[in-house]
Amino acid sequence: MNIFTTVLSGNIDQLAAITAKHEHILLATDQNVSSLDQVQALINQLQQDCAQLTVIDNLPAEPRDEDVQNLIAQLPQSISLVVGVGGGSVLDVSKLIAVLGVEADNAQRTEKFQQLLAGETPVQRTELLLIPTTAGTGAEATPNAIVAIPSRATKVGIISPVMLPDYVLLAPELTTSMPAHITASTSIDALCHLIECFTACISNPVGDNYAMIGMQKFFANIDKVMTAPQDMQVRLNLLWASYYGGASISHSGTHLVHALSYPLGGKYRIPHGLANSLLLLPVMKFICEPCQEKLAQVYDLLPQSDKSLPSLNKAHALVDYLESLVVELGLPTKLNAIGIDASQLPELAANAMEVKRLINHSPVPVTEQDVLNMYQSICE
CATH class of the missing domain: 1.20.1090.10 (Dehydroquinate synthase-like - alpha domain)
Structure with missing residues (x-):
């Protein structure tokens, strides 16, 4: 986990130097973004670069606490790099996945998530690359993950410098859709x-x-x-x-x-x-x-x-x-x-x-x- 974020601007081709060194990459996105030709090209590249790739492409907009809880069941046992591709909601959830991914199993991940909602500050995560597809939230540059709590009619912010990513790619072609x-x-x-x-x-x-x-x-x-x-x-x-x-x-x-x-x-x-x-x-x-x-x-x-x-x-x-x-x-x-x-x-x-x-x-x-x-x- 780096102290500083490395920001790249350009196209996805330059990511090979980052992704090729990882054993198990998890790519998190939503179904609209995953259908883009550029994202499919990224998925194909990752499949060639790493031994194992898991794609979760059903991340919701405006994520609720229950959405994140349901997502935990989809996480693989080991993750060496989380790649979040999408708008602010996807990037926020990707940060949470990176934090939860260091826990040993899904039971511990569930417990950790509840602790985070209660105000505990994250102290570690797995390596993290964020690629925004909207020019708006700036979530790739914040230490925040925002989760909606419908039962309280509000949102909560889980905040820690630990959630700043290791890498950010600003790829304008991903915003044209x-x-x-x-x-x-x-x-x-x-x-x-x-x-x-x-x-x-x-x-x-x-x-x-x-x-x-x-x-x-x-x-x-x-x-x-x-x-x-x-x-x-x-x-x-x-x-x-x-x-x-x-x-x-x-x-x-x-x-x-x-x-x-x-x-x-x-x-x-x-x-x-x-x-x-x-x-x-x-x-x-x-x-x-x-x-x-x-x-x-x-x-x-x-x-x-x-x-x-x-x-x-x-x-x-x-x-x-x-x-x-x-x-x-x-x-x-x-x-x-x-x-x-x-x-x-x-x-x-x-x-x-x-x-x-x-x-x-x-x-x-x-x-x-x-x-x-x-x-x-x-x-x-």
């Missing part, structure tokens, strides 16, 4: 990571530096990826923006957008990027004035920014830009569009306030009424 609406929502997820970490009360110069680099790449490429979806350089730039978002999380942390989105994913299984795209605007409006200096710095990264404006005007102009961006990307702007009505909002607000790990990162004090108001602002 995404439908436009998935490209849009996952990209907004990346932006949420970057801007939340930059404005969190625990922000710091290291995380801020990653966030600024990532946001610059995001703003320069988000329009292009929608008009030129086959441009590999644009795709790679957004993968790097996503990676820097994950790196920002590793040094800082998200706050209100993610805290408010967790109940939507935890209970209603709303896709994470979609939930974040809905909540970005109400949260940015809530923190606009108190965070005007930092939001002004973000505004200055926009290709068409007016750097002569005062800070508060820049902050409001940024919020206006984000509002128009969500609309231009064709993403919903109201909770009603995803089946959530006003009667559900008090429960959502109460559950969001229980996500203390993220609520505590808020740059301004926040009450349950504040959270309820934010939900109500996007519910007709």
Whole structure:
């Protein structure tokens, strides 16, 4: 297990030097991703590189605790390398597989998983390679694995530096199969990571530096990826923006957008990027004035920014830009569009306030009424 992650960018051909030294490789993905020609080529390469390959291709979106528990029964006895290929959910579960894989048998793996859900910190894992197929979650750069707990209507984060991977491959050709609406929502997820970490009360110069680099790449490429979806350089730039978002999380942390989105994913299984795209605007409006200096710095990264404006005007102009961006990307702007009505909002607000790990990162004090108001602002 390496202390530092080696990040490669390009195509899958360069992985042979990593995979050829392993006896038993487990590749974890989902059925949509496993059907891609590029992933089939990777599977064929792995079959040639190692003595034994196990492929698990039924990993679910927005994984629940019971999904991970069911997955444990599919794990082989010994694993020398875990290769996770997919979106954030697949990468998060791949991290958990790497941690659980060091246990001797499935009974011990089940016990370890319950301990992790209860707050135990992972201390070891098997070797891990992560290959994102979406430019959004940045999960390949975070020490987190997020698991939904429907019985509690929320999600929990299992967090440890141990879960940072040994290797990451950013391969833009793997992101071209995404439908436009998935490209849009996952990209907004990346932006949420970057801007939340930059404005969190625990922000710091290291995380801020990653966030600024990532946001610059995001703003320069988000329009292009929608008009030129086959441009590999644009795709790679957004993968790097996503990676820097994950790196920002590793040094800082998200706050209100993610805290408010967790109940939507935890209970209603709303896709994470979609939930974040809905909540970005109400949260940015809530923190606009108190965070005007930092939001002004973000505004200055926009290709068409007016750097002569005062800070508060820049902050409001940024919020206006984000509002128009969500609309231009064709993403919903109201909770009603995803089946959530006003009667559900008090429960959502109460559950969001229980996500203390993220609520505590808020740059301004926040009450349950504040959270309820934010939900109500996007519910007709």
